[in-house]
Amino acid sequence: MRKLANSELNRLSREEFKFSPKLPVAVVLDNVRSLHNVGSVFRTADAFGVEILYLCGITGSPPHREIEKTALGATLSVNWKYSGTTIETLALLKKEGYVIISVEQVDKSIKLDCFTPERGRKYALVFGHEVSGVSQAAVAFSDACIEIPQSGTKHSLNIAVCAGIVLWEFASALGG
Numbered sequence: 001m002r003k004l005a006n007s008e009l010n011r012l013s014r015e016e017f018k019f020s021p022k023l024p025v026a027v028v029l030d031n032v033r034s035l036h037n038v039g040s041v042f043r044t045a046d047a048f049g050v051e052i053l054y055l056c057g058i059t060g061s062p063p064h065r066e067i068e069k070t071a072l073g074a075t076l077s078v079n080w081k082y083s084g085t086t087i088e089t090l091a092l093l094k095k096e097g098y099v100i101i102s103v104e105q106v107d108k109s110i111k112l113d114c115f116t117p118e119r120g121r122k123y124a125l126v127f128g129h130e131v132s133g134v135s136q137a138a139v140a141f142s143d144a145c146i147e148i149p150q151s152g153t154k155h156s157l158n159i160a161v162c163a164g165i166v167l168w169e170f171a172s173a174l175g176g
Contacts, residue, residue: 014076014077017046017049017077018077018079020049021049022049022050022051023048023049023050023051023167023170023171023174024051024121024122024123024174025048025050025051025122025123025124025125025167025170025174026050026051026052026053026054026093026098026122026123026124026125027041027045027050027052027053027054027124027125027127027163027167028054028056028086028089028090028093028124028125028126028127028138029041029053029054029055029056029059029127029159030056030057030059030086030126030127030128030129030134030135030138031056031057031058031059031086031128031129031135032055032058032059032060032127032128032129032130032159033058033059033060033129033130034130034159035060035064035066035067035069036066036067036069036070036160037070037130037158037159037160038055038059038060038061038067038071039066039067039068039069039070039071039072039074039075040070040071040160040163041053041127041159041160041163042062042067042070042071042074042075042078042080043070043071043072043074044160044163044164044167045074045078045167046074046077046078047167048167048168048170048171049171050078050167051079051122052078052079052080052081053078053079053080053081054080054081054082054083054089054093055080055081055082055083056082056083056084056085056086056089057084057085057086059082061080061082062075062080063075070160086126086135086137086138087137087138087141090124090126090138090141090142091141093124094124094141096122097122098122098123098124099121099122099123099124099143099144100124100126100141100142100143100144101123101124101125101126101142101143101144101145101146102125102126102128102134102138102139102142102144102145102146103125103126103127103128103134103145103146103147103148103162103163103166104126104128104133104134104139104145104147105133105145105147105155105156106139106145106147108145109145109146109147110144110145110146110147111146111147111148111149112146112147112148112149112165112166112169113149115144115146115169116173117169117170117173117174119173119174119175123170125163125166125167125170126138126142127159127162127163127166128159130158130159133156146166148162148165148166
């Protein structure tokens with residue numbers, strides 16, 4: 001075995017990526033404070049070809065050096081918008097036919113391994129603040145909440161790690 005050179009990976013150009021089929025998923029960041037996490041989610045959104053990334057509330061937006069440090073140019077390939085409030089964004093997405101799913105530990109959450117996204121549906125995945133999580137208002141607006149099963153001593157995962165796990169599951173199920 002040998003590592004492949006970047007030139008052997010056959011990745012799309014930025015222009016080709018813009019016109020390529022996308023995973024029917026919008027990612028919504030609900031008041032994410034860490035610019036490194038924001039950049040990492042940009043990079044993950046690029047990797048899985050999400051339709052759009054919404055940056056809401058206090059979530060930082062490009063151009064910013066700290067976002068670019070982890071995004072590595074994904075801010076130029078991923079379709080994104082800034083919105084002042086998460087609820088306005090979720091209302092817009094619901095009107096456009098998206099199923100709103102918050103990734104949060106709630107009393108009626110569904111374990112990620114027990115949730116199967118349906119082909120032909122569009123999903124908006126909401127990820128929240130590093131300490132307080134997805135806001136209660138966004139949770140209440142959601143059609144469902146999913147959580148990643150955990151067996152360690154910590155109560156949560158880093159948002160960038162969480163986004164990667166959840167997007168992998170959705171891409172696998174939806175054929176991304």
